[in-house]
Structures are given as structure tokens and as C-alpha cells.
Amino acid sequence: MKLLIYDTEMRTANGYLPQAIAMAAGKLLGRSNVHLCGHHQVVEQAASGAWNGLLAIGGAGADRHLMAALMETSIPRILWTTEDPYERRLLERTEPAFDHIFSNEESCEGVSPFTSFLPLAAEPDLHWRPVLENDSDYVHDLTFVGTAWPNRVASLRRILAELPLGLNVFLCLPWNRHIPKPRLPGVGVLPQLRLDITDLCDIWNRSRVVLTIGREFSNAPVDSQVLGVSPPPRIYETALAGGRQIVLGGPRLQLPGAFPDLIPVVDQESAAAALIQHDLADPAARITAARATQNHTLSHHTYEQRLRVVLTRFAELRSQQRRAVVQMPGPPQGRRFDPTPHPSGVLHVAHNLVGLRRSGGTELYVDQLARWQQRRWPERTVLALAPKDSIRLALMGYRQGRPQLLETLKIGQISRFSSSNQNYERAFCQILSHHGVGVVHIHHLIGLPLSLPLFAKALGCRVVVTLHDFHLLCHRYTLQRPDGTFCRVHEHPDHRLLCRLCLQASGLDGEARNRRLEISRRSMAAVDRVLASTNSSAAIARGVYPELADRLEVLEMVTPDVTELDRGRHARPAGIARQGPLRVGVIGNAVPHKGLDTLVQVIRASGDLPLEFHILGATPELDQCLREAGFDPDAEAQAGDAAVARYEGTFTRAVLVSTLQRLHVALFLSSWPETYHIALGEAMRMGVVPVATHLGAHRDRIEDGVNGVLVPPQDPHAVLQALLKLEADRSLLGSLSQAAASVSLMEIEQHGVALEQIYAQLQPWRGTRQAEASLQLDPQLDLAALGVRLAHERWHDPTVRWDEPT
């Protein structure tokens, strides 16, 4: 059998316990057949099919979403509780996620049809020590170790008062701000730091008598308190360490097997004191008793022996599972699920969605893709998530091929520097669980924490990223320096000075990029596929994340309505290439990283040149730049022989096509390495010759002098020279136009099919089964529980957030 072991607790001081169980399991099954896994990998491991069973330890602090994900797997699951009966209220909520529960507390046996008693134990490799044969080898007369619960301190006080003075007493009573500081008058006990279990075993081994006092305190309300009868694991651990024990436990405490004959249990402090004195007076008998107890524990109370019971139960569960499969399509056996599959749901994550705020290419793509996915599989869950504003998220659903706002989630403020934000992470997990999402497709994380891929991965989703820009590589998502030039970070193995200059120019700490890379690199490691639209984008991503190379794929971006473009091209007026001034188009939002500055200079210098500009996508930024240059674009457009013949802000697709029909050339002056540039392909397909900067996707899609012209970025002189050359050589213009028109473009159907093949290769499984029971658990998962503790949740902050003392 191959066994997966999982500690359900997000934080614990008893991490040794699952490790001890894993040690024992390794001895029974072989070390390679046992894996103790963390929260970040338990769901994936459970779903992988590589393991025959999942043994969860603890249960009281289990996370709702991890448990919900585990319930969608078919792996047999057993929970072995460690905090019954004290955390019964919490454990009740966890139990529906499991096929069987072993309770550490006998009084909890039968609380459900699937609960049986299995006490904790001890592990020889961790706890065993040779019994000291000579009384003179012992260091302490009496030892007590345990949290300073008030009842214990009171009992200790009474016991010590009845013992002779001068005894060598070792007391370790950790206390914190929730537990009163122990006061033991007359006893010069010094505060003891918390001890590791290996140290405790050494101390018990060297103690003549070890006192155990029961715990009569829990977080549960008094009226609902279930009283424990089973001994804590401490009993077995001390026994295996060779410690001679006396237990102050009261009449309820029931030691198992032969223990009552070996370990005296009393319910009065005076009786405990008397026994202690008796044992101290007779070393030979005491040492003999310690050895007998140790031998009995070795024979009956190790984790190996307990695990044999667990493994038998796993075998029964697997057998039931096999019978349930054979007997299908009848009702399933035991606590299994409705196995009717339905398509894996997809959640698109972006910085914005169509309908929320001013949209660009990414938003249009997500909208088009989501509609296509939902139309193709009407029963499929297709969702999109984006910030609605600085404090709210919008969750869109797609039905009948159209988006509708499903929910607005008010989360709270998030910083643009957020590596992590617990409120957003919890909302994200809730969406994944509630809607049965199998694939999370990330388009952008602006306005969202960089950590989200880690949570998607932990909850068993497949994670795909499309690089619409380079936000996952740098907060300056266009990779432009403050002077507007492309920084080429991927070409610098040592990027520190490059990034330091850029960050400091932005008023940020020069080492901030390392802090951002710390989380972004880890998040990218959780991504199953990174999609770039062009080879150049893939190369940039690979340069920053070389470890991603085998998960990086090029999938061309969608160009909408290619058929319409082809129709438009065929309807282009004949002989257009030879007629009139060179008509130059500027298509798309005119913003700084699209070469705004170069454009303004080109326009200003074109007054007496045979050039005519048609601008679709004028923006307030372009308005302002032109007016500052003494240029009124609206007046120009209305005048007769003006450099600017058309000047419009938003435009419809019909306007775009009709405009492109009349253009000779279009300018694509981006100063950043575009990842695809949809407008470029649209223009080319219509036979409009591109004059484009020699960067990014422009280099992938344009062959200089063949189907377009490439110019250096931020070089208005080169742009003007290229335009005038084309104006003067209409034959060249014509041949470039013809070649440009043969550009290959991808439509949504072809793109969608290719994308779905990529999804399918990842074998998404979440959301394909619906669990019968829902869990009444709280969300507990945070980034630290996933093994990523950040120094600060905002990457630009150079300080380290330390924990407050408890």
C-alpha cells in the first residue's frame, strides 16, 4: 500500500506527531511508499492516483476548501483525531470529509457510524531511551512537564506541599498571555523554555518519577464539554522513554490493556504524593516497573501497531470502493459521491472585464473566449473574475453565450504592491470551491494579489497563464524604463543594477524587485502552462523564468472577425495605392507606451508633407500632447488640406474596417515589446502596410521590406523617412500591401479548440464530481500555511513583519 499522510493543522506545536506516524508507516510499508505532505500539495497528491489512501491527522483546524477539494477525489480517506473530546465541536464539522474516523478518545467511539476508537501511541525511533539501571544515574527525583493549566498548577502545589524538601524537582510549565503565570510558593522553580519532544524524552528518561496530571480544560463551553477518559499520548511517550509514571487522573481516566497494572492512577493529590515517596524509597522496584512498562508499550502501544488497524480499515474501504464500481449504475456504497461527471468549470481572472471599466484588447479577448467556451458547452461553468474597483471584485458568469454579473464581493482595499492579501485569497478560494472550478486561466493580476496561482494550485485546479503583457515578470508590465525605452531585462543575467535604477527613479526601494520576484517566481512555479502569443514574448518570459521553459507554449492570439476583414479588403477601392497623399492610420488607444511621444512629433513635423493622418483611438493623453504642441487636432480634421484628416476616440468595428479600406499605411509605434498587437494583424490583413517599431511581436510578425517596415523605437525621423519612402515609391507600397494582406490570423474557433486541447492535456479534474455533503468548516488556509511566509505582504515594503510575542 502507498499511504499519504497529512497534518490538517495550519499551525501546530505538535508537528512531531504526524512525523512519528510517518516514521512508523515507513517501517511497515517502506519509506518510498509513505509521504507526509503539506497543505500546498495534499489535494494534488490525493488526486494523482499515486496513493492508495490518505490518513489525515488532527482535524480540528482543517481548512474548508482543502477538505472540499479532497472530497472530490476518489482516494479513501481516514481521519485520526488528536484532540477528541476537547475539540469535538470542530471535529464534527470535519468528519463528513472522511470515509472513516479513528478517534483518539474512547468516549467518542460511535459518535457517528463511521467513528471508532484508536488511541494515539508512541514511536520507538523517536521516543525510546534505554532504561537507566542505576539509581545514581538519574538526575531528577520528580518531573512534571505540561502547559500551566490552572488545575494542574493547583494539583502540583498540593502535591509538592506533601513531599519532603530538598527533592530535585524538574518542572516545565510553559505559560502565555492566555494562561495565568504559575505560582508555586516555596518552590524556586525558574521559568522553563518550551522543549522539543526529544528533550522531553531525555528528561523523562533521567527522572526517577514522572508525574502526569490530566487536562480538565478546553476551549469548548462547559455545558457541551465531553470529558475524556483516554490517556494522552504523553503516557505512551513517557513509558517508551523509560520514565516511571504516576498519573493523577481521576476515576474517569481509563488506561488501556495492562497499563493499569503498570502505571498507578490516583485521583487525589495526597495519594500521588504518597506514591511518589514510595517509588523514591525503592529504586529497584521503580526501575523494574519502568522497564516493564516500556516493554509493554513496545509490544502494544507503538504507532506501528496502531497503523495495522488503520491499514486494515483502508483495505476494507478499497474493497467497498471496488464493489461499488462493479455494481454501478446502482446507488453507490458507503459515503461515496454522485459520480455523474460534468465538464470542468473554468474561471478567467483578469484586471478588468468588458462592462466594468474602459476595455482594451485583453478584456475583449477574455469576453470573446468565455462566450465561445460557454456556447460550445452550454452546461459548462464559465466564469470571469476581476476587480470592480479598489475594494470590490466582480464575478461574471456566462449563460447562453452572454456575460452576467453573478456577484459583487466587497473585499476591502488592496495595494497595487500586494504580494498577498488574505481577504482576496479567501474570496478566491470560496469562488473556486463554490463553483467547482477545474481550470483557472489567469490573464492579469493587476488589482489582485500575486499569490492567487498558489491557492488555485493548492485547491487542485489547473492553472494556465496567458501573457498579455509582462506584469507577472515586473510591476512595470510594459518593461519600460522611466525614459520609456524597453529595458530588455531578459537579456541581463544580473538584473540588479538595471532594476535598482528603474525602481529608484520610480521612488521605490532599489531592492524591491527581489521581493516581488520572490512571490512571482513561486506563483509561476504553481502554473501548469504559460501561454505566449509570439516567440518573442515567450523568449522574454523564459529569460526571467528559465525554470518555466518546459511549461511555456506559444498560442497565437485571436483576431476577431477575420472574415469581415477579408470582405473589407476585397472591397478596397481599386488603385488606392497610387492615389493622393499617403494616408497613414493610427489605430488603437494612443497612450505613452504605444509611442505617443513619437507620434506627436511625427504629426507636428508633417505639416507640409504629403501625409494624411487618420487617428482612431484618440485619447485625452493624445489630445493634451497635441495641444501642448500648438496643434488642435479637431480643427485640423475639419479643415481641408490638413495633416490630421480624421480624429476619433472610441470607434465601432464598421468604422475601423471602412477606415482601413482607405489607408495605405498604419503606424505601430509601441516602445514596449507588444505581446501580439491585434490591431497590427487587422491592418495587415486589410492590405495596410505596417510601419512598426522593431520590438516584440512586431519583429515576429513583420519581415522588414517584405510585408512591412520596421523602425527603431522612439525615432520620429526614421518613421518620417519610412513614410516618405513609401509615399514616393507606390510600387513598393503595393508589393508590401499585397504581402501584408497574406498575414495568417487565428480566429476564435481555431484558437479555442487549441486552447481546450491545452486544458485537456492538463487533465483538470476538479468540478467534475459534486460532493454529497457540504462542510460547515471555516476557511483556515493562508499563504504561510502553503509554505510561503513573506517578510511583508506588500513587496515594496523593505521591512520584515515579525510575529507578536504570545
Place this chain on the structure above:
Amino acid sequence: MRILVSSGTADAINTNQRLRQRIAHGFRELGHHSRALGLNKLWGRLEREPLDLLLITGSIADPGVDLAGLVRRAQGRGTAVAFWLHDDPYEFDLHWRLEALHCPVFSNEANCLAYYPSSCLARALALAASPLDALPLDPVAGNPDPEVDLGFCGVAFPQRVAILRQLAAAGLTLACWGDGWPDDLAGAVNCRLGPLGLRQLYRRCCFVLNLGREVPIANRRQQIASSTPGPRTFEAALMGAVQLYLGQSPRVAVFYGPGDGVIPVSRVEEIQNLVERARADPSWRRRLGEAAARHTRRHHLYRHRCHDLLAALGAEGLIAP
């Protein structure tokens, strides 16, 4: 071998730069070429000098340090890289960054080993003392009539304040220097001491208190307890101080056995008895102090740790044995 010892934290915020110098000295005592260098000069040095081993020491809590880039740069030049962490378990939650580096990790705290991923090849390596800090043989316990019973130097964590108050209430005299001590604690002075000042303090005391600390500043996930003695234990022992090891793990016995000058105690009465004995028999205390210094010179200097570190790396095939 050519070994560079650097830090995981920029010197601007690194309060323990001297440790890397002591470690580099330890390698030199073994016959290797070794230098200590801060992070700010490390990158350039990696380019210019061929190295066999880059040892990054101390804390790696500062996420502004590009450890992955540093490791790539070093390994790209054929230099093996290892980490020797000095702040386990207190900063253990921040050590997840090491998993992806696949470099050997030496931890100052043995209890952390079980929680490191296998890619770290984690091993325990306690800190130590350095002969650079030891003056000619004149153990501080040689003072036959120390002015105060107990001395301590360090930060006033709550457990420490509680202990010292208890000892003062029991009639023991104290000399306590450091940071954050309450005004009403007799014998407490809020002033940091360097090595010479420390030596003077220890000479004034019968015994030096070794109080340990529990500072869970980034140890929330597994709440790992500390068992391995800190560097002050070895440094004080090298000076010949006789230490009372209070309220901490018995594992100190692995480093200092009976008669080696580090005495585990857990009760006020034990301390009172020891002080009485020390005052009645100064030669006993002096012998213990000499034994502490001798034992430390034989077993707990940085050259001993450096030897063990190199042996471990050689056994893994990461450096020439």
C-alpha cells in the same frame, strides 16, 4: 580550497557581521584560503575570482536579497554554494526560499532538520567560539573574589526578566547589562557590551547566567523549540566563564559534560548552593573555568565546525573531499 564567507543579509541591517569573519578565520586555521565579504561586494568578487565554495551565513530574512540570483551566478562559475543559518528556529518560517535553491543547508538548530525539505540536505551545525575573541590564558573565573554572584548580558526578553527577578528576590546579587531591562531590577544596566566589556563583566561574577531565549518572531507554523546552545555559550566558555545554564534543553550536555564548566540548573536553590560553594572554594570555580576554556578550544571553535561542514559537503560530492 578557496572559500568565501558572506551573509544572507545586507550589512546595513546585519548586526552580526563579525560571525562571518570568525567563520572565515576558522577555514584559514584549517589551511584554506578564506575571506569574509559582505553582500554588496560579493557579486563583483564572484566574477573576478575563482572560488571553490561560497558559504552564505546568518539570517536570510531580508527578502530584498536575490539569493536565487546569487546561487545561479556562483554555480555558473563553478562555485559550490551552501548556507549556514544562524537564526533557526526563530526565523524558520522565512526559510522556504531555500527549497528551490537545492543547496546544502546547515542549521544552527538541530530540531529544525525534520522540517526542511529534502532538497536542502539539511544538517545541524551549532555555532561556536573564535580564538580571535580569546585573550591570553586568563580565565575570567580566575578572579577569587567576584563582586557579584551572577552576571548576564543580553536583551531583556520576558522570561529572562522573570528569572532575574526571582533570583534577586532570593537574595542573589546580579550584574546585568544589555537592552530593555526594567529600572527597578537591581544590578541592571541598559548598555550593550563589546567583547572586552563582556570579559570585564564576567570577571566580576561568580557565575555567568546562560538564559537562552524563545523569540517566536517567525516560527508560527511548526513552533519548533530550541535545543542547541547559542554562540554566547561557547564564547563565554572560551573566556573561562563558568555558566549556569537555566531553563533550557538538556541537550547542552552533548556539548559540555559534567566538569566542563557549563552547569544545567532549574531551581533557585541549586543556584544558591552553587554560589555558596564557589565563594567557599574559589579554586573549584577556577578549575571549572579553565576546563570550560580548554574544552572549548578542543571541540567548539569555528575551525571544528568548518571541518565538519567541509566533511559533509565532501561526503555529498559537492566539493573535493
